[in-house]
Amino acid sequence: MSPEHTGSKKGPDYPMGRLTSLERAMQMLGIASQAVIPDFPPDASGEDSVGAYLAQQGRLPLLTRVEEQQLAGQLVLGEKSAKKLIAHASSLSAEARERLTENIVLAATARDMLIDRNTRLVVSQARKFQNRGLPLLDLIQEGNLGLMTAVRRFDPDRGNRFSTYATWWIRQGISRTIAFQSRTIRIPVHLSEALGHLYSAFQELSQTLGREPTPKDLADHTGLTLKKINKYYAVLRMQPMSLDKPLDLDDPASDSLNDIIPDLAPSVQHETDQSALRQAVRKAFASLKASPQDKDILAYRFGLYDGIDHTLRQTGAKFKMTGENVRLIEKKLLDILRQPQYNLSPDYLD
Template identity: 35%
Template sequence: MELYAKTVQELVEKAGEDKILFYDDIYPYYTEEDLEFNKILKDLEKAGIEVYETEEEYDEIVLSQTQFLDLVVGDKEPDELDLSKLEVEEIEEEVLGQIMSTYTARVDDPVKMYLKDIGQIPLLTADEEVELAKKISFGREAKEQLEYMRQEGALSPSDELELQRVIDEAEYAKHKLVEANYRLVVHMAKKFDKGSVQFMDLIQEGNLGLMRAADKFEYERGFKFSTYATWWIRQGIARSIADTGRTIRIPVHMNETINKMGRIQRQLTQELGREPLDEEIGKEMGITADKVQYIKRISREPMSLENPVGEEEDSSLADFISDPNAITPEDHMIDEALITALNEALETLTDREEKVLRMRYGLLDGRNYTLEEVGKEFGVTRERIRQIESKALRKLRAPSRQNKLKEVYNNKRR
C-alpha cells in the first residue's frame, strides 16, 4: 500500500499546476495485466487530475475553456471554417422540438415522461445565459474568498452570510443553466443510441457532463454555453458506452486502445489491399505483435451459449461445444472395469484385511484414514494395523490377483 500511495503521489506531482496527465505518464508504473490501472485513474480523479489517452484527445475533445478558445480562435473571431472543424453544433429550438417529437412518438413511458418534463423548461436567451454565467462566476469567487477568510480567521458573521448568499445564488443559477440545456443532452444521446446502453442511462451520463461544463464555463470568452457544453456531454456519453456497453466490462483506457487499433487496421487494409499482419499493425501503433494479439483477444464480443444454431434453430451453441473435462464413454467403461476388478481382488482377502485397505486408501468413503484411526476401529495398535496392511498388499501383488488389475490399469493409461 505504501508503494501504491507513493506512486499516486508521484503522478499528482507530475501533473503539476495544470493537473493534467496522459496514459504515457502512467504506463511506466504498471503492467498491461495489472488491475490497479483503473484504481490509479479513480484516485487521480479524486485528486483533481484530468487523465487523457493522448495529447490529441486532450486537444480535440476535452479542452479547458481557455485552451479550447485559444486553439480555435486565438485573437480572431471564430469563423465558419473553425467551427466546422470543431463539429460543434448550435441547436435551435425548432430542431430540438423535432427531436422531442420523434422520441416521444417511439420510446417507452419513462422516457416520454422525462421528455415531456424537460420540454416544458423554457430555453434561455443570450442575455439570460450571460446573466446566469456571471452569477456562477461570482459564486466561484465567493467560495474561494470564504475559504480564505476562514483560514485567516478574518470571517465576520455578516461577511459569511453575504458570501454564502452569493454561493447559493450561484448554485441556483447553475441549476437553471443546466436544466435549460437538457434538450441538448437528448440530442447528443440520440446520436449514441445504438442499443448497447439504455437511452435514459445515456441521458444521465450526458447530464453529468453538462453539469461539469457549467462548472467550468467562462462567459467572458464569447462562446455560447451550448457550444462549450457539447464537448463535455459527448465525453460523458462516450465514456459511459465504453465503460458499460459490453457484457464483459473493458476498462476505458483499453477500449480507447481497441478503437485506435481498429482505425489503424482499416487504414492498413485500404493501403495494402489485404488484411494487415499483427506485426504491421504493431509497427503503426508502436507496440509488439504480442500486444496486438492481446488487444484482439480482449476486444472479442462474447456469445451466448443459448444462441440458436441451424436452419430450424432447434439447437443451441452449447450443444456443439465439447467439455474438455468430460469423461468419454470409453474412459467411463474402463473406470467401471477397474473398479470391478479391484473389488474382486479385495474380496479374495479376509474381511479385516479388506476393510483395512479400504479405509487406508479411501476406498470406503473417499477418506484416507490414518493408522491410528483404523487401529481404534479394530481395537488394536497402529503397528498392528501397519502389519495387516503390509500383509494384504503382499497378497494383492501375487500374480493370480495382480494380472487382471494390471490389464485394466494399463488400458486406462493408454
C-alpha cells in the first residue's frame, strides 16, 4: 500500500526548535527525510486511518537493542560530520567533503529508520490518552513529534533502550498538547503561543542544564531578547505571584497559571520507568558500597523507602546541598550499581 493510501507523507519534518547540525546539513545537501509520517486528512476517521497506517508500518520489524545502538551511533557520527561540513565547507578538499557527506547520508537513513520502526509505539501510547478532548489522529501526530525529539536527543552511550527513552518524549508531547489545547484559553492567542514556546524551552533547558534556566539562558536558547523573556518569565515560571492570579489583569475571568501550564515533569530518564527502577534498585541497595548519607540521598531521590520520588531540587533542599551536587552523587552511585555484581539492567540505571 502506498503512502497516499494512508495519508502519510515523506519530507524533512523536524520538531519545533533549533535544527541540529545534522538537520541543517541535510537541508544544505538537499537530503529529504524518507520517514513515513502520517498526515491524516481532516475528514479521516480515527480507527480506519490508524488501521491502514499500522498495516503499512506493521510490516517493518522492530529494532533490537544492538540495532538501536548501531543506528544511534551513526547519528552521532553524522552530527559530528555535519558540524565539520558546515564550519569548514569552503576549505574542505573534495575527498573530505565526500567522506563527511557519506556519513551524513548514513545518519539521515538511521534517523528515518529509528522513526519508522517506532511509529507503532506512538500509536500504542496515543490510545492511552483517548477521550481526553483530542481526536486519536491528533494525538498520534503530536506523539510523532515527541518521537522525533527523542531521535534528536538520544545518547547511545547511556546504554538504555531507545524505545524506553522515546516513550517519555512521546507521552510528554501528547500530554502537553492535551493540557494546552483541550481548554478554552481566554487570553490573547499570541500570548498563549508565546507561553507555549517558552514553556517548551524551559523544560528542555531544565533537563539539559540540570537546573532551572535563568531568563538569560532562555534568551540565548530561543533567540528572543532578554526584555521579551522577562516580560513572559513572571507568567511562566518562578515569580512570587499566585498561581490563581488572572493572566489578563483587565479580565478577572481570564485563565490563571493553573489553567494553562501543566506541572513540570521530572527528567526524561527518571520518568520512563520509576516503579521498575525502585524495585530493581531496592534489591541491590543493601549491599551498595557507599556512605550512609549518599545512600539516603539516592533513596530519597528515587523514593526507595516510601515510593515517593523527588526532583533534584527537592532532594537538595532536604539534604542542604545544590541540585547539581545531588546529580553528581546520583551519577556516582548509579555507576556503581551498573557493575556486573549488582545484576541490574542498564534500562533501570539512566
